[in-house]
Amino acid sequence: MALKRGSSGAGFQRNRGGGSRLPIAILLFFSVLAPMLFLVGRGIRTTTLTDQNNIQSDSSIRKVDWREQLAINVKSIFSKEVIDTIMANTNDMDPWSLDFVRKNYISSWKVVGSKNFDQNNATNEETKQPVAVVERGTPQVKQDAVATDDHSQFVDTPAKIARRKLREKRRVKRATELIHQDDEANLKLENAAIERSKALDTAVLGKYSIWRRDIENENADTTVRLMRDQMIMARVYSGIAKMKNKLELDHELLVRLKESQRALGEATTDADLSSSAPEKIKAMGQVLAKAREELYDCKLVTRKLRAMLQSADEQVRSLKKQSTFLSQLAAKTIPNGIHCLSMRLTIGYYLLPPEKRKFPKSENLEDPNLYHYALFSDNVLAASVVVNSTVTNAKEPEKHVFHLVTDKLNFGAMNMWFLLNPPGKATIHVENVDEFKWLNSSYCPVLRQLESAAMKEYYFKADHPTTLSAGSSNLKYRNPKYLSMLNHLRFYLPQVYPKLDKILFLDDDIVVQKDLTGLWSVDLHGKVNGAVETCGESFHRFDKYLNFSNPHIARNFNPNACGWAYGMNIFDLKEWKKRDITGIYHKWQNMNEERVLWKLGTLPPGLITFYGLTHPLQKSWHVLGLGYNPSIDRSEIENAAVIHYNGNMKPWLEIAMTKYRPYWTRYIKYDHPYLRNCNLSE
Numbered sequence: 001m002a003l004k005r006g007s008s009g010a011g012f013q014r015n016r017g018g019g020s021r022l023p024i025a026i027l028l029f030f031s032v033l034a035p036m037l038f039l040v041g042r043g044i045r046t047t048t049l050t051d052q053n054n055i056q057s058d059s060s061i062r063k064v065d066w067r068e069q070l071a072i073n074v075k076s077i078f079s080k081e082v083i084d085t086i087m088a089n090t091n092d093m094d095p096w097s098l099d100f101v102r103k104n105y106i107s108s109w110k111v112v113g114s115k116n117f118d119q120n121n122a123t124n125e126e127t128k129q130p131v132a133v134v135e136r137g138t139p140q141v142k143q144d145a146v147a148t149d150d151h152s153q154f155v156d157t158p159a160k161i162a163r164r165k166l167r168e169k170r171r172v173k174r175a176t177e178l179i180h181q182d183d184e185a186n187l188k189l190e191n192a193a194i195e196r197s198k199a200l201d202t203a204v205l206g207k208y209s210i211w212r213r214d215i216e217n218e219n220a221d222t223t224v225r226l227m228r229d230q231m232i233m234a235r236v237y238s239g240i241a242k243m244k245n246k247l248e249l250d251h252e253l254l255v256r257l258k259e260s261q262r263a264l265g266e267a268t269t270d271a272d273l274s275s276s277a278p279e280k281i282k283a284m285g286q287v288l289a290k291a292r293e294e295l296y297d298c299k300l301v302t303r304k305l306r307a308m309l310q311s312a313d314e315q316v317r318s319l320k321k322q323s324t325f326l327s328q329l330a331a332k333t334i335p336n337g338i339h340c341l342s343m344r345l346t347i348g349y350y351l352l353p354p355e356k357r358k359f360p361k362s363e364n365l366e367d368p369n370l371y372h373y374a375l376f377s378d379n380v381l382a383a384s385v386v387v388n389s390t391v392t393n394a395k396e397p398e399k400h401v402f403h404l405v406t407d408k409l410n411f412g413a414m415n416m417w418f419l420l421n422p423p424g425k426a427t428i429h430v431e432n433v434d435e436f437k438w439l440n441s442s443y444c445p446v447l448r449q450l451e452s453a454a455m456k457e458y459y460f461k462a463d464h465p466t467t468l469s470a471g472s473s474n475l476k477y478r479n480p481k482y483l484s485m486l487n488h489l490r491f492y493l494p495q496v497y498p499k500l501d502k503i504l505f506l507d508d509d510i511v512v513q514k515d516l517t518g519l520w521s522v523d524l525h526g527k528v529n530g531a532v533e534t535c536g537e538s539f540h541r542f543d544k545y546l547n548f549s550n551p552h553i554a555r556n557f558n559p560n561a562c563g564w565a566y567g568m569n570i571f572d573l574k575e576w577k578k579r580d581i582t583g584i585y586h587k588w589q590n591m592n593e594e595r596v597l598w599k600l601g602t603l604p605p606g607l608i609t610f611y612g613l614t615h616p617l618q619k620s621w622h623v624l625g626l627g628y629n630p631s632i633d634r635s636e637i638e639n640a641a642v643i644h645y646n647g648n649m650k651p652w653l654e655i656a657m658t659k660y661r662p663y664w665t666r667y668i669k670y671d672h673p674y675l676r677n678c679n680l681s682e
Contacts, residue, residue: 223278224267224268228264230284231264232308234253234288237288238257239304240291240304246294249290259280260281263276263277330648334379337675337678340678341381341678342380345674349415357415365427370399371504372500372502372504373390373504373505374403375403375405376406376486376508377404377414378406380414381652385667387423390512393512395515395517397423397426400426400427401427402427403429403431403496405486406430407484407486408433414430415430417674420674433485438495439485446589449593490602490606491602491609502571504516505568512642513638513640514642516642527615528581528610528614529614530569530570530614530615531566531568532564532624533562533563533619534564534565541563545563546559550597552597557608561607565646620639625647626644626646626647626657626660627645628646630659637663643663665682
């Protein structure tokens, strides 16, 4: 029993020992062998993935850790310019992160291509695809860590590369469109600026005269401008100082202001400044700096400058009105020299015996085969230039006849001048308009109107200005020439010269530069008046001269009809008589007794009277504007047959444009005794 029990006990022990080893083996398998198998499997899988992505070719190449793989994606995300910025702003002490790179584009890392993956591994096989390597600016500590699953999300797939290329193309296309739009916008701005420049007056205003062209330097005269700016600010701070009761500062500003005014004087350029100007500028600058510290208030300074600007604007407007008034007044006055000449010539004429007062060749006065000129003037010197210039440039002066009509006051002077200075082989005759007995108020409407009480009231009493600036607007309509019948005699040419067929009318403010005989052969196509038209794009048309709010004007005339110029007009007197031009003039003049159709003058009634009866001549026959336009082309003047000083700046006045005056003075002999005695000089 003992043995059997023992055998049973031994078997039990073996079975018990076998049962206890199995749980231990299972425990060892899961705690040791399973992790090892897992790690080996992961290593094999990692190697396979690495081979598929061409990151490593063999075990001799070190594995890319997660930071290196992140740098690869950084390089694919950012352009070369951004990577260059990252490299240029390397700071080894700062921490590196992808968010930091994306936000700031700054990193302590350098991204380098994989061409030289490892300088010490020159014998390694070439990889199938270049791999970016991330290096530190300082020596890098290499780690052979095994890549985890997380790095797979940073690997570029073909879809991502395609999307990236598509985005890049869109960016390039958008940039090209924006550049194209900018070019179009710049082109539009340039074209607009060119159009605006064409609308501007091309005249270059000089420093001393409006007709002189100076080559201006944009950096010139900076000292003068600085002094003027300082003076403006001194006035501003002076007003503020008075307002804030800082009288000492105000006094100091005024003292410096007077010093600057004396130093500046009449200077318009830096070269004109006195030697003390730099010192005054420095002293004024110091005072202004002090005033700025104590008084500067943006709102006060702005209000003060605005008030000064408004005051200056009012002064400019007032001065412009005064300037207009004075220029018109100067245009109406006779210079002392010309008045002296007229008086001396008148005395000399009436001292002559009657037999010596007659002109030769009186038989030519009514010969229709000759070239006849009509000249109505009360200015001896101006009339002499017209006659002298015409005869000088005539090819056959013996065929030219001048019919000169003046008033009673200048009749003796005009006769005496041409008796002393006969026009060569040409014929001349002087008449007195006051001796035309047929020209009376019962026949001539304008003469009746000039003698009326209403017209005298208009001229001599009503609306007379109390100040210079107040009367400038309507002063040009109160010119004394409108009171003289010499100005209206042009509408009575057939009555004055009944035996003539054609006549060339000339104003006394013109200069003849070429032979004019070609005008008598111009075919007027049945028209009465041959004249040069003066209208351009939108000016000098009928609506400029006539009142189209009046129904009589609106019904009978086109407001856009082109105007023409008096001053050189060829008239067909036969056609004139046939169409009763003088009767047409009388009709419209009677309708304008209250000046409701046009203002005073001879051009508006001339436009009405010869409406549809004017033949346009070539512009080279007659160039206008030398009495007001400073920008007439020189070649245009020199190629013209007749140049006309219409406007206020007549060549015999001091206000004349000096650039145009030589064309007129070349026909005056200033060594003549009468001219020397009256101090008339070039």
